[in-house]
Amino acid sequence: MAERKPIESWLTDMDGVLIHEGVPIPGADAFLSRLRETGKPFLVLTNNSIYTARDLHARLDRMGLHVPVENIWTSALATAQFLDDQRPGGTAYVIGEAGLTTALHDIGYVLTDHSPDYVVLGETRTYSFEALTKAIRLINGGARFICTNPDETGPSTEGPLPAAGSVAALITKATGKDPYFAGKPNPLMMRTGLNAIGAHSETSAMIGDRMDTDVLAGLEAGMETFLVLTGVTTSTDMDRYPFRPSSVVDSIADLVERI
Numbered sequence: 536m537a538e539r540k541p542i543e544s545w546l547t548d549m550d551g552v553l554i555h556e557g558v559p560i561p562g563a564d565a566f567l568s569r570l571r572e573t574g575k576p577f578l579v580l581t582n583n584s585i586y587t588a589r590d591l592h593a594r595l596d597r598m599g600l601h602v603p604v605e606n607i608w609t610s611a612l613a614t615a616q617f618l619d620d621q622r623p624g625g626t627a628y629v630i631g632e633a634g635l636t637t638a639l640h641d642i643g644y645v646l647t648d649h650s651p652d653y654v655v656l657g658e659t660r661t662y663s664f665e666a667l668t669k670a671i672r673l674i675n676g677g678a679r680f681i682c683t684n685p686d687e688t689g690p691s692t693e694g695p696l697p698a699a700g701s702v703a704a705l706i707t708k709a710t711g712k713d714p715y716f717a718g719k720p721n722p723l724m725m726r727t728g729l730n731a732i733g734a735h736s737e738t739s740a741m742i743g744d745r746m747d748t749d750v751l752a753g754l755e756a757g758m759e760t761f762l763v764l765t766g767v768t769t770s771t772d773m774d775r776y777p778f779r780p781s782s783v784v785d786s787i788a789d790l791v792e793r794i
Contacts, residue, residue, distance in 0.1 A: 542739065542740045543575060546580055546725065546729070547578075548745070548766075550766065551763070551766020552765065554600070558598070560786060566791050576732040578606055578728050579595075582609075584658045585635075590634065610657075610684040611637075613723065614638065614655065615635075617717045625645075628655070628669065629657070653678055658689070681714055682715070683716070684748075685748070688701070719748040719752040720755065725741065726756055736756050737757065739758045741758045744764075744765060747768075761790060763784055
């Protein structure tokens with residue numbers, strides 16, 4: 536097998552890699568500082584579609600982690616780019632927060648519940664029965680079903696929360712229609728992110744804390760993959776999967792010297 540080329544660009548997940556329950560993970564600031572010092576292209580990715588890139592920039596900045604807005608790539612942005620490529624200037628009924636609605640407004644989409652082209656499901660802390668019922672009826676009426684990400688649960692200080700993937704399963708059960716997931720592990724999110732920073736998969740690496748999204752997405756996009764053990768997947772969990780990361784490290788601190 537041919538040796539991989541040196542890593543020139545870095546993609547990293549946010550929750551579980553750089554921060555955990557709202558607190559920076561030791562080494563995250565040093566990792567980001569090294570990236571800025573070397574000038575290597577990088578992106579911080581998240582499947583969470585609640586926040587805009589500007590929101591996340593401010594949130595990370597308050598924690599002492601300095602990531603420019605243009606270096607943040609969310610599942611909402613990936614979803615918007617996908618829809619813009621598929622049906623420019625379309626319409627959508629959206630269940631989600633500002634991260635998703637802003638991304639769709641920015642590509643010129645009209646948000647409506649009147650015969651929309653798409654029903655787009657994202658993350659929110661306030662899923663309503665009324666909104667879900669409307670989404671189900673619109674999908675049954677012919678709207679195409681899109682979901683920002685397949686994550687079944689998300690982190691919180693109180694414990695796991697149901698996430699978009701779980702709600703999508705409810706809608707699928709009611710409609711018989713599976714959504715198209717734009718976020719990880721869909722390699723689409725990785726490829727559009729790489730394109731955004733002018734990087735190539737052969738010389739890029741993906742760092743994540745989840746085998747089922749981060750590592751799988753990086754693997755399917757042809758990138759070198761690093762699993763950190765500061766988030767969801769443990770070293771024991773890893774053996775349950777039929778694929779493996781390129782490397783396993785304790786935390787992001789172990790990768791600072793690799794840059």
